[in-house]
Amino acid sequence: MDPQAFIRLSIGSLGLRYPEKPGIHVLSSPCTCEIRLRGFPAQIASIPLLSSPEATPDSHNIASSFYLEKSDLKALLTPGCFYSPQACLEVVVFTGRKGSHCGVGVKRQQVGTFKLDVGPEWAEGKPVILFSGWIGIGKMKQETRKSVAELHLRVKLDPDPRYVFQFEDETKLSPQIVQIQGNIKQPIFSCKFSQDRVPQADPLNNYWSTSGDGSDLETERRERKGWKVKIHDLSGSAVAAAFMTTPFVPSTGCDHVARSNPGSWLIVRPDAFRPESWLPWGKLEAWRERGGTKDSIFIRFHLLSDGQDGGELLMSEILINAERGGEFFIDTDRQTTSNSNSTSNIPSPQSSGDFAGLSPAAGGFVMSCRVQGEGKRGKPMVQLAMRHVTCVEDAAIFMALAVAVDLSIEACKLFRRRIRRGSRHSW
Numbered sequence: 001m002d003p004q005a006f007i008r009l010s011i012g013s014l015g016l017r018y019p020e021k022p023g024i025h026v027l028s029s030p031c032t033c034e035i036r037l038r039g040f041p042a043q044i045a046s047i048p049l050l051s052s053p054e055a056t057p058d059s060h061n062i063a064s065s066f067y068l069e070k071s072d073l074k075a076l077l078t079p080g081c082f083y084s085p086q087a088c089l090e091v092v093v094f095t096g097r098k099g100s101h102c103g104v105g106v107k108r109q110q111v112g113t114f115k116l117d118v119g120p121e122w123a124e125g126k127p128v129i130l131f132s133g134w135i136g137i138g139k140m141k142q143e144t145r146k147s148v149a150e151l152h153l154r155v156k157l158d159p160d161p162r163y164v165f166q167f168e169d170e171t172k173l174s175p176q177i178v179q180i181q182g183n184i185k186q187p188i189f190s191c192k193f194s195q196d197r198v199p200q201a202d203p204l205n206n207y208w209s210t211s212g213d214g215s216d217l218e219t220e221r222r223e224r225k226g227w228k229v230k231i232h233d234l235s236g237s238a239v240a241a242a243f244m245t246t247p248f249v250p251s252t253g254c255d256h257v258a259r260s261n262p263g264s265w266l267i268v269r270p271d272a273f274r275p276e277s278w279l280p281w282g283k284l285e286a287w288r289e290r291g292g293t294k295d296s297i298f299i300r301f302h303l304l305s306d307g308q309d310g311g312e313l314l315m316s317e318i319l320i321n322a323e324r325g326g327e328f329f330i331d332t333d334r335q336t337t338s339n340s341n342s343t344s345n346i347p348s349p350q351s352s353g354d355f356a357g358l359s360p361a362a363g364g365f366v367m368s369c370r371v372q373g374e375g376k377r378g379k380p381m382v383q384l385a386m387r388h389v390t391c392v393e394d395a396a397i398f399m400a401l402a403v404a405v406d407l408s409i410e411a412c413k414l415f416r417r418r419i420r421r422g423s424r425h426s427w
Helices: 070-077 215-224 392-411
Strands: 006-017 031-037 041-048 062-069 088-095 107-119 128-138 149-159 160-165 174-183 184-194 228-232 238-246 261-272 278-289 296-304 312-321 325-333 365-371 382-383
Touching: 006 088, 006 215, 041 062, 062 128, 062 382, 070 088, 088 149, 107 149, 149 382, 160 184, 160 392, 174 312, 238 278, 261 325, 261 392, 278 312, 278 392, 296 325, 296 392, 365 392, 382 392
Parallel strands: none
Antiparallel strands: 006 062, 006 149, 031 041, 031 088, 088 107, 107 128, 128 149, 160 174, 160 382, 174 184, 184 228, 228 238, 238 261, 261 278, 278 296, 296 312, 312 325, 325 365, 365 382
């Protein structure tokens, strides 16, 4: 498998200081920054305020990352792109919060801006530190007798090659999965979707937890269960699978899958030491968040420990717009969950039994899956970081995860209420 070239632009080691001690109102105000790169959504990060002149922020701390592919770099390096002579990275620093407190408006104050022009070195595909250290970012008003603020940051470029895959059709139609390299599409996997209960001869039956014969039409109207997808390699061998362990059912008194009772999937891989057996690798939960006219699907993914303790490691919590769709991702630079343990070693998905470890401690992008909204013919697009894929089976387990994400959008659709006798409408 040949990867596509991507560049990771990381901004980290943030800190703010004043050569002369400012007033207490400045010290107590939160410091944030907007990190802007033309053509990409702005990202917001907090900045610690350093009181000691000798203090230096952690050089390994990453506050923000942008991922650029070949077309992005070409656009950024084109003169006059985005209505400005030259594209640049901007870090705009603020104190204070947006919004109001007790009805009194609180205005953010801009401290200053750091700018870094996009240059030819961005397209060379080599690791390079673009900036590292302290820099003055603005002058205070003379009458306040406050000195220049200084910003510490580290801006770095790293090659971050990825494998790009696409499902050739909707996941429910058991499509082929191809790898994309430029204009070339190479078949890599196929997937087989089924909605019936697992036959007794299928080893996945050991994990199955549903009950009933599934033939009751009213039951099917009120719950979605028994969905399963197997990922096969080109030889026809099953190399990964995803299946529902908890049905997607409407919670009491409502017409949707709620946070109190989410549906769930188990992602499994073959056991290298026991043929025809499977090992759990990850668990995905999903439910619907009501938001007036804009509902969202909440996706939560845990990696499961190989050990006997059955530990779980939270890797991603994502809201996806139910109507428009969106992106599910695993990226240690972009996670905002408070209980993610980014220093732990994560079991590798490899079916070879050689667990090299998917280490979030290394930081950065792991995978992404772009899915369509409800009622749209979705062909999920999946990207995987090359450093996390050492064999075909590694990629297969992420395809199974992508299927679970995609099918969760449909599984979380609103349920029709039971049709009353004498009424021609469902409610």
